[in-house]
Amino acid sequence: MVYQTLFLFILGTAIGSFLNVLILRYKPGENVFGKHLGGRSKCPHCGKVLKWYELIPILSFVIQLGRCRKCKKSISIQYPVVEILSGVIMATVPLMTGLTLYSFVWVAVLLLLLAASVIDIRSYVIPDMLTLSVAFLGVIATALIALGKAGSTSLIPGTFLGSYAYVFSFTQNPWIGHIAAAVVGASFFSVIILLSKGKAMGWGDAKLAGAIGLFLGWPDTIMVLMIAFILGAVIGSVLLATKKKKLKDALPFGPYIAVGTAIIFYWGLDIMTLYFRFLNLGV
Ligand SMILES: [Zn+2]
Known part of the structure; x- marks a missing residue:
């Protein structure tokens, strides 16, 4: 090993x-x-x-x-x-x-997200070919999950949130879950782009959110986007406070989606466990 x-x-x-x-x-x-x-x-x-x-x-x-x-x-x-x-x-x-084959799909997606993040930081663009590659691997991942080749033991196939996924889920069909997550992810960003007239986010972010939705499915994608927005708000504020960036400056959002995806993959279940333990203490 x-x-x-x-x-x-x-x-x-x-x-x-x-x-x-x-x-x-x-x-x-x-x-x-x-x-x-x-x-x-x-x-x-x-x-x-x-x-x-x-x-x-x-x-x-x-x-x-x-x-x-x-x-x-x-x-x-x-x-x-x-x-x-x-x-x-x-x-x-x-x-x-x-x-497994599924692990290589994950390696490929995380490496593509790494490349997309660094390019986004350097030039405020996420190349379409990288996003399309993630989307293509998303179809392969969904097929592997549907065939039971993803090694998931949860009621919701392919999730990284364990049985907690069941709380947020509406379907056990991987194809429906992944297509729904893609549509919701891309639409959510599209609304932000249209409302902010393209100042808050770019179309590259919307396309990447759609690709990640196709790859990760429901409800993991929603968790990824939540983490991405929290990280974006925290790190954005720090950059503003330390005057490294101004309010009107463009901020690359791809890296937050990438980091959110990695966090859910490695620690999704831990975060859910901590969150529900915290809720239990509260009531
Ligand atoms: Zn030299």
Whole structure:
């Protein structure tokens, strides 16, 4: 188990290093999976073509103390952060779901959300191809859940909220639950966009919420969106208070949806248990 986890972590960091290339070479309006992904990696400052030993995930950054070996300019912290997160995703998802086809769908979705988040932070855009990929994996996930291949023991198939999902649920049919969550997620954001005339959110957020709905289903998607809004409000206030952002500045929302999804996947049941224990204490 330890060796499997270590192997998956290293494999994950290598995928993370590819995600960095995908993120950095993306230009809004272009296909994120386009042919610009080919070609050698270079230092963004001096253009030095990087050797294999300068491209080892995490290690190269640490050994070079975060600087280019030629021009000594600093390398973005984004490189090791994305590599470490990808490694952690790859290593820990199978610990939660077992090493199944379903776990690979989850790894792929979390990696796509990671790439979408960093691109959203850098350029306030969520590439459609990433959202479409999540939606496509959403259909596959729903099919696996419907076929009983998702390893869920809850009354509500595919949920990460355990039996608490039953309290919020209206159907045990995975297809109905996932399509309903997609429609509600996308519509909810669309209403906010129309009411705020596009100032609060962008259509990229609405499309991503729809894709996550298709992937996670009802009621998990609602929990993800609640967590995303709470995180967005808290972190947005901190950024305003510390004057890092102004009220009229655009704030990327994709990362909150991504983090909300990860929180429900890893700790959804724990949060529900704590919440209902808290309610019991109250009455
Ligand atoms: Zn350089």
